Amino acid sequence: MSYLLAIDWGTSALRGARMSHEGEVLEERSFPRGILTVAAGEFPSVFQQCFGDWMTEGTLCLMSGMVGSRQGWREAAYCACPAGFADIAGKLEWLVPGSHAIVPGLSYEIEGVPDVMRGEETQIFGALAVLGLQDTRMVHPGTHSKWVTIEAGRIVRFSTFMTGEVFALLRRNSILSKTMPEDDPAPDDAAFDRGVQYALRSPSLLHTAFSARTLALFNRMDAAALPSYLSGLVIGEEIRAQQLAEGESLVVMGSDTLTALYSRALGQRKVAVSCVGGAVNWHGLHAIARTLRP
Numbered sequence: 001m002s003y004l005l006a007i008d009w010g011t012s013a014l015r016g017a018r019m020s021h022e023g024e025v026l027e028e029r030s031f032p033r034g035i036l037t038v039a040a041g042e043f044p045s046v047f048q049q050c051f052g053d054w055m056t057e058g059t060l061c062l063m064s065g066m067v068g069s070r071q072g073w074r075e076a077a078y079c080a081c082p083a084g085f086a087d088i089a090g091k092l093e094w095l096v097p098g099s100h101a102i103v104p105g106l107s108y109e110i111e112g113v114p115d116v117m118r119g120e121e122t123q124i125f126g127a128l129a130v131l132g133l134q135d136t137r138m139v140h141p142g143t144h145s146k147w148v149t150i151e152a153g154r155i156v157r158f159s160t161f162m163t164g165e166v167f168a169l170l171r172r173n174s175i176l177s178k179t180m181p182e183d184d185p186a187p188d189d190a191a192f193d194r195g196v197q198y199a200l201r202s203p204s205l206l207h208t209a210f211s212a213r214t215l216a217l218f219n220r221m222d223a224a225a226l227p228s229y230l231s232g233l234v235i236g237e238e239i240r241a242q243q244l245a246e247g248e249s250l251v252v253m254g255s256d257t258l259t260a261l262y263s264r265a266l267g268q269r270k271v272a273v274s275c276v277g278g279a280v281n282w283h284g285l286h287a288i289a290r291t292l293r294p
Contacts (some may be wrong), residue, residue, distance in 0.1 A: 002058030005051060006285040009067035010034055010119060014046075018054050023286045027054075035072050043073035060292070061100045062285045065119035068093060068102040078107035078116055084154035085125060089291040103288065108157050115160050119281075120146050124155065126284030127253050127276045138251040140278075141258040143168075145238060161241070167234045170209060171227060179216035180226045189264070191225035195232020196239070196265045205237040235265045246270040254278045 003026075004019040012034035018027045031050050038046050055061060068076030076093035083106055092101040105118030120140050127138065134153045140146040143164035149157050170176050202208045212230045215221040221229060239262075244250075249272045252259045259275040266273050 003054070003056065003060075004286055004289045005054050005059055005061040006282045006289075007047075007051070007061065007063035007067070008065050008119070008122075008281050009063055009072070010065045011036055014050060016051050016054070017282045019282060019286055023283065023290075025282055035066050035069070043067070047073075055099075059099075060289055062092075062103055062289055063101070064103040064122040064281065064285060068104060069118060072102075074102060076102040076104040078118075079104045081106055081108040081158070082151075082154045082156040083121075084152075085287055085291045087154070088121065088125070089288050092288075092292075103285070106155060106158070108159075110157075115158060117146055117158065117160070121155065122284035122288070123253060123278060123281045124148055124150070124284070125287055126280030126282065127251060128153065129283045129287045130280050131251065131274070131276060133251070136249065136251055138253060139262060141235075141252065141254045141262050147242060161238045163234050163238045166205075167231060170212075170230060170234070176209065176212045176226075176230065179213055179223060180230075181223055184227060185224040188225040188228040191221065191228040192232040192261070192264065193268070195229040196236035196268055197232075199233045199236025200240050200268060202240075205233065208233050208237070231261065232265070235261060236268075239265055239269060244269050244271055247272060249274070251276060253280070 002021065006017045006019055008015045014031045014033040016029050017025050019025055029050065033046055033050065067073050074093055074095060077091065079087055079091040088103060091104045093104065094101045103122055105116055106121045108115045123140065124138060128150065136150050138148045138150065140148065145161045145163045147159050148155055171180065198211065199205065199208050212226055212233065216223060216226060247270060250266065251274050252262045253276045255278055263273045263275060
């Protein structure tokens with residue numbers, strides 16, 4: 001492998017990095033060509049337009065994300081957990097044998113109900129490579145947050161929480177939106193903390209969410225503070241659902257904004273938090289590539 005072309009092809013964006021054999025990022029590109037903008041049959045031409053000049057002799061291309069979904073270039077079957085680098089490498093969906101491949105997502109089943117991730121797995125493996133970890137617990141917050149347990153360098157189980165999506169639905173499309181400002185005000189740390197505290201000591205978000213309305217009705221919270229309060233409620237609910245021991249170590253991976261919010265909320269459970277940015281996808285793809293071509 002002279003070079004690696006690492007691709008993150010998601011729903012709304014297409015990103016790529018040209019990497020050296022040693023894992024150094026030499027150049028990056030980004031395009032607003034997520035899979036929803038690409039018609040069936042046009043994936044090869046879009047790839048060629050955006051990255052064709054990087055596919056020199058000896059270059060391996062690995063793609064992760066929604067490009068491997070049913071709406072993407074070609075569906076890559078999920079790899080069942082437990083799964084590590086070698087398991088992922090063995091399940092690659094080769095578009096051009098030995099040259100272009102799509103990384104599969106992961107699946108985990110409990111009590112007959114499957115859970116899945118697609119794209120997050122390469123970020124998780126990248127974080128493990130960057131942090132030098134083999135055993136840890138990790139949360140990847142976002143629209144659909146993932147709580148992941150890693151043992152001996154393999155993802156053994158995970159669970160998904162629709163926290164970001166539920167927040168957006170409550171914020172914009174529920175009765176709660178009627179008491180909140182249309183635009184998003186500046187974050188209110190005190191209101192966020194109050195929401196987390198209430199969620200942690202309450203039995204259900206189905207109950208606590210209504211407090212975002214009643215606090216406004218009784219003029220006990222400013223309208224500008226309500227979005228932060230609601231954010232605290234939904235994130236607090238997600239954390240309440242976890243079995244977390246005081247002093248437990250946890251890796252939080254994601255954007256600066258989300259890692260800061262989750263670190264703040266997890267502090268109320270007295271959990272030791274290490275943060276890593278979401279831009280570790282390239283390292284995960286490089287680690288998979290090295291499994292194929294040492």
